[in-house]
Amino acid sequence: MRYLTVGCVILALTACQSTLGPPQKATKNSAKQVASEEKSDVVNRITPLYPVAAAKAGEMGCATIDYVITPSLEIEKMTIIDATAKHFAQEAMNVIPKWGWSNLDEGVITEPLLMRTRFEYCLKNGEGNCTEEAVNRRTSCRGDDTMFVVGSRVKRYSF
Template sequence: MKYTIAGSLIVLLLGCTSTSHQSSTEYGVAERVQLSDQQKKTLERFPPKYPTRVASSGIEGCATIEYVVTPDFEVQDVNTLVASNPLFATEAQKVIKKWRWENLASDFKTGPLKFQTRFEYCLENGSGRCSMNTLLNKTQCSGNDVVPSVGMQM
């Protein structure tokens, strides 16, 4: 009886996995970090293109993308965590690779870094409905690091 209980506990404990904020890459373990406001400016981030097909249909939405940037400033392991439309995820993934990661050279001294960015796609109608404060309060996609892509309603 003791061995059955002990064996069950061991199997149960081996089945548990810890959730880490790190992931392995060819450069080693990538540490999950958040960009400071200064780093965001230095990086020269710009918004993704608003997909014409969904903009002309009046569709708004979001995409949350997780990715690793290596010490060589390569973007790897790009994953869509959530997206209200696959076209939003595609455009978000494209723009991440165009950002000027080499501007943050001093931040990559310790190895690869993992980031998560939320992209909010909003169609402005002149009322201010696409302000950053409004977009930050949206909850369809997760993430505190928000990059807006604002289109115009026709």
């Protein structure tokens, strides 16, 4: 009986917690949706830079980043979910705050939104290896809101 009483008290206390709670999970393609629901030209999702060291090495990869957009249109709590290399994740995390969420009208986002964006880094070789279908077949990162970062291999020539 004592365990039943303790369980009921815990349940009651849990049910009475603040209504703010954790950020809501964003829907599929939510970053694109939030940008397009209002003024799509206001949020400029610029493409991250291809890491130079990765381009020189002929390295391709991906990174998935979770981040929260607050009602005050600030980016918080960026978390690396998947990454084939640290430099891909770092470039992705550098560009997310630069997307111009602060240009949206006030009230567009009424509660914190948890967003997830997958960044696919691909070096084109002229054989169609950077098409959406080809990248999706070989990726090891999760996420439906995908940004493709296509680069070219850097070669140095000595004369």
